[in-house]
Amino acid sequence: MTDAETPILEVRGLTKSYAPRTTGWFTKPAPPTKVVDRVSFEIGSGRTLALVGESGCGKTTTARMILQLVTADQGELLFEGRPLDLKDRNMARRYREKVQAVFQDPWSALNPRMRVGEAIAEPLRLNTSLDRGAIAKRVAEVLRDVGLDPAMARNFPHEFSGGQRQRIAIARAIILRPALIVLDEPVSALDVSVRLQVVNLLVEAQKRLGMSYLLISHDLATVRYQANDIAVMYRGAIVEDGPSETVFETPMHPYTQALFEAARFVQPGTEAESDDTADAALPTKSGCSFAARCPKAFARCFSEAPSLRAVAPKQRTACHLYEPLESRAETVSAVG
Amino acid sequence: MTSADTLLQVNDLTVEVKGARGVGRAVDGVSFGISAGETLGVVGESGSGKSLTCLSVIRLNPKPASRIASGSIRFDGRELLELDAEGLRAYRGREIAMILQDPMTSLNPVLTIGDQIREALKLHRGLSRADETRVAEDLLARLRVPEPHRVLRSYPHELSGGMRQRVVGAIALAGRPRLLIADEPTTALDVTVQAAYLALLRKLQREEGLAILFVTHDLGAVARICDRVAVMYGGRIVESATTATFFSGAAHPYSRALLRSLPDVSKPPERLEPIPGQPPSVFAARKGCLFADRCPEVQARCRELEPPQSSVAEGHFVHCWARQP
Ligand SMILES: Nc1ncnc2c1ncn2[C@@H]1O[C@H](COP(=O)(O)OP(=O)(O)OP(=O)(O)O)[C@@H](O)[C@H]1O
Ligand SMILES: Nc1ncnc2c1ncn2[C@@H]1O[C@H](COP(=O)(O)OP(=O)(O)OP(=O)(O)O)[C@@H](O)[C@H]1O
Numbered sequence: 001m002t003d004a005e006t007p008i009l010e011v012r013g014l015t016k017s018y019a020p021r022t023t024g025w026f027t028k029p030a031p032p033t034k035v036v037d038r039v040s041f042e043i044g045s046g047r048t049l050a051l052v053g054e055s056g057c058g059k060t061t062t063a064r065m066i067l068q069l070v071t072a073d074q075g076e077l078l079f080e081g082r083p084l085d086l087k088d089r090n091m092a093r094r095y096r097e098k099v100q101a102v103f104q105d106p107w108s109a110l111n112p113r114m115r116v117g118e119a120i121a122e123p124l125r126l127n128t129s130l131d132r133g134a135i136a137k138r139v140a141e142v143l144r145d146v147g148l149d150p151a152m153a154r155n156f157p158h159e160f161s162g163g164q165r166q167r168i169a170i171a172r173a174i175i176l177r178p179a180l181i182v183l184d185e186p187v188s189a190l191d192v193s194v195r196l197q198v199v200n201l202l203v204e205a206q207k208r209l210g211m212s213y214l215l216i217s218h219d220l221a222t223v224r225y226q227a228n229d230i231a232v233m234y235r236g237a238i239v240e241d242g243p244s245e246t247v248f249e250t251p252m253h254p255y256t257q258a259l260f261e262a263a264r265f266v267q268p269g270t271e272a273e274s275d276d277t278a279d280a281a282l283p284t285k286s287g288c289s290f291a292a293r294c295p296k297a298f299a300r301c302f303s304e305a306p307s308l309r310a311v312a313p314k315q316r317t318a319c320h321l322y323e324p325l326e327s328r329a330e331t332v333s334a335v336g
Numbered sequence: 337m338t339s340a341d342t343l344l345q346v347n348d349l350t351v352e353v354k355g356a357r358g359v360g361r362a363v364d365g366v367s368f369g370i371s372a373g374e375t376l377g378v379v380g381e382s383g384s385g386k387s388l389t390c391l392s393v394i395r396l397n398p399k400p401a402s403r404i405a406s407g408s409i410r411f412d413g414r415e416l417l418e419l420d421a422e423g424l425r426a427y428r429g430r431e432i433a434m435i436l437q438d439p440m441t442s443l444n445p446v447l448t449i450g451d452q453i454r455e456a457l458k459l460h461r462g463l464s465r466a467d468e469t470r471v472a473e474d475l476l477a478r479l480r481v482p483e484p485h486r487v488l489r490s491y492p493h494e495l496s497g498g499m500r501q502r503v504v505g506a507i508a509l510a511g512r513p514r515l516l517i518a519d520e521p522t523t524a525l526d527v528t529v530q531a532a533y534l535a536l537l538r539k540l541q542r543e544e545g546l547a548i549l550f551v552t553h554d555l556g557a558v559a560r561i562c563d564r565v566a567v568m569y570g571g572r573i574v575e576s577a578t579t580a581t582f583f584s585g586a587a588h589p590y591s592r593a594l595l596r597s598l599p600d601v602s603k604p605p606e607r608l609e610p611i612p613g614q615p616p617s618v619f620a621a622r623k624g625c626l627f628a629d630r631c632p633e634v635q636a637r638c639r640e641l642e643p644p645q646s647s648v649a650e651g652h653f654v655h656c657w658a659r660q661p
């Protein structure tokens with residue numbers, strides 16, 4: 001068993017590329033696009049790690065690699081301190097039981113023809129040998145845990161509102177008492193008030209059951225409320241990470257700064273900033289992927305990719321602004 | 337409330353839905369107008385009838401699950417409810433474009449993104465294929481889609497959630513509509529991409545007079561882009577005001593509760609306080625004010641009589657017994 005210090009999940013160097021579509025027989029095939037590039041992080045036992053970043057930066061792909069829904073090109077996972085080996089059938093089974101997921105869309109996550117009680121019971125039926133009475137009891141319990149009336153087990157998904165369906169998806173995810181739940185935009189389809197109910201529910205369930213969360217979200221206000229740690233991704237790579245409050249208080253990477261700045265409430269009537277950013281979207285070939293959009297970029301940013309390194313206790317960022325020249329040789333070798 | 341330059345005028349729209357428990361009123365006497373170059377934001381709790389209102393304008397409301405029971409929808413002076421399917425087709429996509437709440441329902445899984453945007457361009461403009469590709473790439477780039485040329489050759493399942501949502505936006509804008517009905521168009525986007533998206537809409541609104549019906553639960557987006565706000569609760573518009581007035585002096589207790597529940601990202605939050613209670617079911621009896629059970633200012637008559645509209649100030653209307661002059 002694990003002690004409190006062992007992270008529940010450690011992700012080391014996860015990488016995924018997709019081959020581009022060829023345009024014609026006469027064009028030279030372009031190199032595969034790396035959509036996730038050597039992503040590493042760890043999720044502490046009972047803690048929440050938030051993964052945030054630009055739309056399309058690779059968050060869902062990272063989550064799907066962790067859930068074994070997408071095969072990684074490179075990298076490894078350590079579960080409860082041990083390298084995950086899916087050929088070890090006991091370990092594979094334990095991993096499937098202990099790692100669950102809740103996705104963004106409360107509408108498509110549930111089979112419309114299955115009563116929600118059956119849907120919630122499904123993981124128990126597939127993974128345990130409990131009898132029907134015991135399963136019904138657990139279903140009633142988790143329904144109560146997520147704030148729903150156990151009598152609702154007999155209803156069909158279309159009879160529930162979006163917020164209720166997301167509660168059902170959470171009930172289904174927690175019924176096996178998982179150690180880790182991957183939450184990919186669990187509240188983005190919900191209105192403000194229901195969103196807060198669901199976030200409160202997740203926080204309470206975590207306190208009670210001691211689960212860890214990997215939380216992917218664009219809603220930075222609830223991220224700040226929920227997360228212990230945060231990792232900021234840009235174009236496939238983590239550009240900054242650290243304890244959530246530290247990063248929210250003192251974001252170092254210019255992308256993180258821009259992201260947090262844009263999340264602040266603007267007073268109505270304030271001009272929306274101009275949209276002439278279209279051409280800035282091209283990343284440089286060899287340098288920092290954010291350089292073309294970075295207000296603080298200098299020559300080195302266009303020629304050399306910065307590596308993720310500590311800039312404060314527990315806070316790391318991948319940005320040349322914070323690299324003292326003396327350590328430059330060391331940095332270059334760390335990248336390679 | 338109708339002015340000369342009103343592009344869309346909806347009056348007393350009522351939409352019924354059928355369910356196991358009978359027929360319910362999901363949209364109940366909704367009226368609003370939008371002028372060219374103006375953005376009306378519609379906010380309100382999940383299930384309050386926002387999507388059904390939008391869909392009904394171009395009669396894409398689910399059938400036979402729902403039915404437009406009464407009302408009038410005038411676009412550019414023409415009564416849309418009198419048009420047959422053929423007549424409506426001339427408006428859809430060209431004059432009025434709609435961004436549906438779920439991006440996957442409006443994308444064809446077996447066509448590339450490029451084909452789908454070009455199709456929208458072809459319907460509405462006479463461009464060469466090379467120009468079509470250029471315009472499509474430009475639209476995607478303005479919505480901050482990285483590597484637009486790659487995305488044009490991709491299929492929907494090869495894109496991230498937020499990329500799909502932007503593609504749907506690009507298809508809607510490709511037809512250069514006069515009215516854009518956008519139902520939660522930015523829910524899957526991060527805030528920097530969202531800011532670019534909203535800036536593009538703002539620009540089209542200014543330069544081309546685009547009118548927008550903007551449904552969202554993101555009050556930050558409302559502040560950035562909307563000129564006026566209509567708050568829906570239980571199928572009714574319970575308050576309407578200019579955006580500035582909505583944020584500084586919302587009158588309806590539901591609007592106030594909504595604004596209070598908004599968490600602030602710039603401070604470490606202590607706790608989150610959702611509005612207590614549950615929204616009414618569309619099948620419940622429609623007696624009195626539908627917010628009464630959750631309202632901190634509830635009075636006896638609130639449960640008996642539907643509150644009439646009263647004017648708080650010029651252009652600011654509320655339906656609330658506690659706000660009668
Ligand atoms: N099956 C696939 N084939 C090709 N490319 C893919 C595939 N799946 C994902 N991608 C690409 O990988 C990149 C990352 O996508 P991903 O869904 O991980 O992003 P994300 O960070 O979750 O974005 P969002 O916030 O919009 O959900 C995108 O450029 C996407 O087009
Ligand atoms: N196809 C349908 N069949 C039956 N009832 C429906 C159908 N579509 C919508 N409704 C009901 O009509 C009401 C209004 O739904 P609508 O989708 O307009 O809500 P909304 O305000 O857009 O909510 P959200 O913020 O969750 O998108 C809801 O109570 C819903 O249950």
Ligand SMILES: [Mg+2]
Binds near residue numbers: 061
């Ligand atoms: Mg995603």
Ligand SMILES: [Mg+2]
Binds near residue numbers: 388
């Ligand atoms: Mg809706």
